[in-house]
Amino acid sequence: MVSTEALLKALGIEKNQKGCSTGAQWYGSGPALATSSPVDGATLGSVSSASIEDYERILDTASTAFEAFRAIPAPRRGDMVRSLGNKLREKKALLGQLVSYEMGKSYQEGLGEVQEMIDICDFAVGLSRQLHGFTMHSERPGHRMYEQYHPLGIVGVISAFNFPVAVWSWNVALAWVCGDVCVWKPSEKTPLCSIACQKIVADVLQAYQMPEGVSCLINGGADVGRWMTEDRRVPLVSATGSTRMGKSVAATVGQRLGRSLLELGGNNAIIVTPDADIKMTVIGAVFGAVGTCGQRCTSTRRLIVHDAVFDTVKTALQQAYGQLKIGNPLDEVNHVGPLIDTDAVATYTKALAEVEDQGGQWVIQGGALTGQGYESGCYVSPSIAEIANDAAIVQEETFAPLLYLIRYSGDVQEAIAIQNEVRQGLSSAIMTQNLREAELFLSHQGSDCGIANVNIGTSGAEIGGAFGGEKETGGGRESGSDAWKIYMRRQTNTINYTTELPLAQGIKFDL
8 A cells, every 4th residue: 555645646636636627638616625535534635626617618628529539430439448448457556545545445345446447448348349230121122221329429427426436437438439428527525536537548538649528527516417417418417326316317307308327226135035045145245234334326235034044144144243343444454444424424323213213123233433543433333123124214225334134934925025115126136045036036026126136145246237226226227238328329220222212101192
């Protein structure tokens, strides 16, 4: 590990940093955003946010850049993304350390997040040579029909603090090979991570002589997000965050008939049947519940356990939680780092009180931590409560290490029904060695989530698969599979290569 001062210097970040960029150019005339680390409370510096004049300048630059960028062959754009992936490999340790220090997740998770960026670049490089359409037969002789995809324009990316670099990369890697340019509004809680990414990509864009404005950064508060969602020049807004925020984005973008790609809240469950491997179950549940201090959209919130193994699972969890080490996430002996800020701690503390008020019984009662090593005021110990699934607090997503144990006594269909009762629908899992239970869980009668796993936890996803969820999770899909299509406009083409003009359905219109 390098010192904080050396880290920021190595990533090209200044103490009083301009927060807006169109590539090589940096500016920002709005209010300063002070940024500090939840790890130790240290002030990292200040970042100037965007004024409305800065925003207009950036959008004008991006609009001009799109006209030139979309004409560059997709494989050439893919080669640029390949180069970005290589730059990230060079900067992996530094950027991973910054993610850990500014956001608070463990250093290993920080490195893992940068690896996700590298992986999506690799995926996008291959995609750049296979942005395919479809050919179909015409009902009219001498005609050919096909569909193709064209670049959409400016893609607005609004990202959250919990994955301060990976979510941006999921969007831009695909958008760039598709021929779009991107304007990024990161979380105001992690501005330095966004600046580090923009500095890295600026070198790549310059080496490939790409137009200024292909990659744009706008740091700021909710007003910047509002400008973007209201702006008709931004045909697609990709927003990651709370369900409340997503509903606002969807309504605003929908009012102007734009597109929104939403990745919102999760209230994820693991079903544990009598045929589950208990060791695998505990490993998946503990990492899912306490990884990133419970601040993942895919974090495990609920453990739906059959009566036959309930006490066994509860005892195993108590033993596992007793071994957790909480502290500085840059120290690799620690399993759990801090929450993002003291407001998050207050939200967690309030949720614990509501658990008690709503009949929850503590298996492990956690709370805010104080004393040596916890001076930032952002550290908490994880909690487990036995509670009914229909309790109001269980129906909401608490973005903290709070796990609910929920009993069921019937067949697996009862457990699936309990899992599906919540409004969110992101990630889900079942732990079972019973093939029939596993297949039912994955069938149309099973999980209603966008992600459904067997014998692995809810947390994490591979780049190759489309990532996203249903219901109040927003319905968006990012990353792999055919998620690229959201970044393009679809066009149907018909070519007549005869000397006649026959009309469809045999209509006659003679002149």
